[in-house]
Amino acid sequence: MTQSLRTILLFALVAVLIIGTGILQGPNLALVILNMGLVSAIMALGVNLQWGIAGLFNVGIMGFVALGGLAVVLTSMPPVAEAWAAGGVRAWAGILLGVFTVFGSAMVYKRTRKGWLVGLILLVGFVAYNWVRDPAVSAIEAVDPAATGYLGGLGLPVVLAWPVGGLLAAGAAWVIGKTALGLRSDYLAIATLGISEIVIAVIKNEDWLSRGVKNVNGLPRPVPNEIDLQNDPGFVEAAAGYGLDPTLASTLYVKTGYALMFAVVLVILLVLSQLALKSPWGRMMRAIRDNETSARAMGKDVTFRHLQVFILGSAICGIAGAMMTTLDGLFAPTAYQPLRYTFLIWVMVIVGGSGNNLGAVLGGFLIWFLWVQVETVGPDIMVFLTSGLAEGSALKTHLMDSVAHMRLLTMGVILLLVLRFSPRGLLPEK
Amino acid sequence: MDLLNALVALTNFVLIPAMTYGSQLALGALGVTMVYGILRFSNFAHGDTMAFGTMIVILFTWLFQSMGISLGPLPTALLAIPFGIAGTSLLLLGTDRVVYRFYRAQKAKPVIVVMVSLGVMFIYNGLTRFILGTNEQRFADGERFIIRAREFKEMTGLKEGLTFKTTQGLTIVTAIVVVIALFWFLNKTRTGKSMRAFSDNEDLALLSGINPERVVMVTWIIVAGLVTIAGTLYGLDKSYKPFTYFQLLLPIFAAAIVGGLGSPIGAIAGGFVIAFSEVAVTYAWKKVLVYALPESLEPESLVQLLATEYKFAVSFMILVIVLLVRPTGIFKGKSV
Numbered sequence: 001m002t003q004s005l006r007t008i009l010l011f012a013l014v015a016v017l018i019i020g021t022g023i024l025q026g027p028n029l030a031l032v033i034l035n036m037g038l039v040s041a042i043m044a045l046g047v048n049l050q051w052g053i054a055g056l057f058n059v060g061i062m063g064f065v066a067l068g069g070l071a072v073v074l075t076s077m078p079p080v081a082e083a084w085a086a087g088g089v090r091a092w093a094g095i096l097l098g099v100f101t102v103f104g105s106a107m108v109y110k111r112t113r114k115g116w117l118v119g120l121i122l123l124v125g126f127v128a129y130n131w132v133r134d135p136a137v138s139a140i141e142a143v144d145p146a147a148t149g150y151l152g153g154l155g156l157p158v159v160l161a162w163p164v165g166g167l168l169a170a171g172a173a174w175v176i177g178k179t180a181l182g183l184r185s186d187y188l189a190i191a192t193l194g195i196s197e198i199v200i201a202v203i204k205n206e207d208w209l210s211r212g213v214k215n216v217n218g219l220p221r222p223v224p225n226e227i228d229l230q231n232d233p234g235f236v237e238a239a240a241g242y243g244l245d246p247t248l249a250s251t252l253y254v255k256t257g258y259a260l261m262f263a264v265v266l267v268i269l270l271v272l273s274q275l276a277l278k279s280p281w282g283r284m285m286r287a288i289r290d291n292e293t294s295a296r297a298m299g300k301d302v303t304f305r306h307l308q309v310f311i312l313g314s315a316i317c318g319i320a321g322a323m324m325t326t327l328d329g330l331f332a333p334t335a336y337q338p339l340r341y342t343f344l345i346w347v348m349v350i351v352g353g354s355g356n357n358l359g360a361v362l363g364g365f366l367i368w369f370l371w372v373q374v375e376t377v378g379p380d381i382m383v384f385l386t387s388g389l390a391e392g393s394a395l396k397t398h399l400m401d402s403v404a405h406m407r408l409l410t411m412g413v414i415l416l417l418v419l420r421f422s423p424r425g426l427l428p429e430k
Numbered sequence: 431m432d433l434l435n436a437l438v439a440l441t442n443f444v445l446i447p448a449m450t451y452g453s454q455l456a457l458g459a460l461g462v463t464m465v466y467g468i469l470r471f472s473n474f475a476h477g478d479t480m481a482f483g484t485m486i487v488i489l490f491t492w493l494f495q496s497m498g499i500s501l502g503p504l505p506t507a508l509l510a511i512p513f514g515i516a517g518t519s520l521l522l523l524g525t526d527r528v529v530y531r532f533y534r535a536q537k538a539k540p541v542i543v544v545m546v547s548l549g550v551m552f553i554y555n556g557l558t559r560f561i562l563g564t565n566e567q568r569f570a571d572g573e574r575f576i577i578r579a580r581e582f583k584e585m586t587g588l589k590e591g592l593t594f595k596t597t598q599g600l601t602i603v604t605a606i607v608v609v610i611a612l613f614w615f616l617n618k619t620r621t622g623k624s625m626r627a628f629s630d631n632e633d634l635a636l637l638s639g640i641n642p643e644r645v646v647m648v649t650w651i652i653v654a655g656l657v658t659i660a661g662t663l664y665g666l667d668k669s670y671k672p673f674t675y676f677q678l679l680l681p682i683f684a685a686a687i688v689g690g691l692g693s694p695i696g697a698i699a700g701g702f703v704i705a706f707s708e709v710a711v712t713y714a715w716k717k718v719l720v721y722a723l724p725e726s727l728e729p730e731s732l733v734q735l736l737a738t739e740y741k742f743a744v745s746f747m748i749l750v751i752v753l754l755v756r757p758t759g760i761f762k763g764k765s766v
Binding site for chain 1: 471472474529532540541542544545546548549550551552553554555556557559560561563564676677679680683684687691731735737739740742743745746749750753754757
């Protein structure tokens with residue numbers, strides 16, 4: 001079977017699975033799977049750029065995804081005027097001071113190599129930072145803490161948050177790339193794992209920025225609201241024309257709207273990635289991945305190229321993260337779990353086929369489909385498996401309760417099976 | 431100024447917790463370093479192996495408690511540890527047979543094996559949650575304190591109290607015993623020497639007739655012992671929650687890398703470096719400073735450098751600094 005036929009067949013399989021879900025379990029679930037499938041595919045594309053094409057092992061995807069989510073809050077929420085008056089400028093001045101201190105000390109170290117001077121700058125900067133920031137933060141957090149207690153965003157259209165999410169993630173990637181790239185592959189892994197935990201910790205605890213664990217809900221939406229549609233006589237009439245109940249029609253309309261927007265982003269990014277992969281740049285990246293030493297001997301700046309591709313891949317993850325938060329309409333920092341947002345994406349890339357952009361996209365859809373379906377079908381299987389046990393027995397209750405954890409196990413088994421028997425994935429790199 | 435009270439407060443809030451946490455991290459980091467030295471990959475499943483081993487200990491503890499067996503003032507969990515080690519050894523050896531051996535025979539790139547360990551992590555994670563769930567479990571029993579704050583105050587007449595929990599004492603003592611036993615094993619026994627030889631130079635070790643599969647098997651059993659003990663001590667001292675154990679991966683790896691991957695001494699040093707910095711940076715120093723400084727210099731703020739929630743940032747910062755200044759760690763580890 002040729003590669004292109006295989007690609008077409010596997011994508012057709014995904015289409016059949018999603019349409020089948022639509023027929024058997026309702027169109028709503030099918031669209032839910034499709035929407036998150038599109039987002040997952042974009043994340044997988046970003047990771048594929050880093051791992052599949054450049055061989056960089058990033059286990060901090062969750063952090064970049066969360067930064068994308070933060071971008072949605074910072075861009076699209078209306079500003080809280082009272083909080084800005086209470087100390088908005090001062091809080092940001094404090095942050096800027098902190099950033100300047102860190103960069104300043106890094107510059108000083110590079111120029112002078114004097115450890116004590118750097119320590120002194122850091123100490124003074126830190127005290128000043130606390131002095132500027134702390135009163136402002138308490139003042140902001142005191143402004144109507146139940147409803148706001150944060151600065152709010154810029155009140156811009158929410159779609160703008162997507163590129164902003166990419167930029168935010170790219171900035172974080174630049175900082176971490178500058179420090180950890182060029183070291184061994186495992187070290188980059190640990191460093192990225194660490195930075196993602198830190199990003200989540202910051203988002204959870206800096207209430208003045210994004211309300212911390214109190215969540216930000218009611219984020220602006222790029223598509224109309226279901227309730228508004230149901231109250232719109234024109235829409236109700238049009239829905240009746242298709243023989244649809246207005247409630248169902250409105251949810252389908254909204255979800256289809258998201259699906260179209262996400263599909264546009266995915267197609268743009270996919271085309272760009274394919275062009276990049278086939279260009280001289282893509283060949284150079286693969287040459288670096290396959291043999292760093294000879295690429296270096298050919299005069300390629302390996303560290304710079306690694307930094308470049310690391311930033312690009314992370315930016316894509318940030319965009320996907322912003323899209324996901326837009327879809328949810330809610331920014332909840334506690335929802336970011338590494339197993340779900342880092343390691344699941346890795347499973348997608350490996351299963352799909354690392355090094356092949358279409359493979360990553362395929363893996364994104366397929367694994368996301370499984371992830372959702374194991375949850376819905378799992379309990380049924382467990383009912384069947386435990387049918388021999390007495391009703392109400394302790395073991396049966398326990399097994400039924402733990403069925404939710406089956407998906408971790410399933411994902412682990414899938415990852416191991418693919419790595420063992422088909423290490424190049426479903427759609428191998430050409 | 432009251433230096434004695436300052437010293438007591440310092441011991442109570444910084445030295446004892448950091449010693450305890452450091453011992454737990456050191457045991458965890460020893461496991462990471464052993465796997466890295468002998469099997470030559472960073473084992474991402476380490477935290478979840480720890481959670482699995484502790485889970486078996488908890489299950490046996492509950493069994494013993496229901497049978498009425500106890501150790502008097504000491505926690506019953508100590509009796510259950512051997513069973514935990516046995517269970518974890520079986521799990522690790524089984525995983526090695528089914529999963530890792532294939533890649534070893536293939537001489538796969540380390541980063542591929544790291545990825546495989548991600549899959550193993552998923553499976554262990556699922557197993558633990560499947561059997562015991564995600565909730566917090568408490569399984570400590572026996573006498574809770576060696577020294578109570580009130581008794582200490584009465585005994586010494588100082589204003590500041592000192593508490594020393596049984597679990598803290600137990601952690602430090604156990605860690606010392608385990609580390610001595612491990613170093614004795616590595617330096618004095620035939621198997622231990624063959625393991626060090628294998629770690630230093632695989633080809634030479636194979637030439638001199640060392641059986642690699644045996645070395646690998648012994649390594650996994652030792653790792654099972656280390657993680658089960660470390661996990662149980664951590665669970666007794668704080669509490670058991672599978673996700674917390676997954677998160678321990680970061681400080682444990684930081685400890686192993688800071689000390690120098692592949693160096694057992696380094697793992698111990700790294701564990702204490704990480705633990706002491708984490709506690710020192712996230713502790714509010716006001717109490718100690720009020721005692722230690724003359725009244726005119728007393729601080730008004732809490733003098734806490736970072737909120738406790740940012741403790742991961744501390745291990746991360748140390749990791750980055752060490753990697754930039756001395757990429758092979760304090761005690762020259764190996765770098766593949």
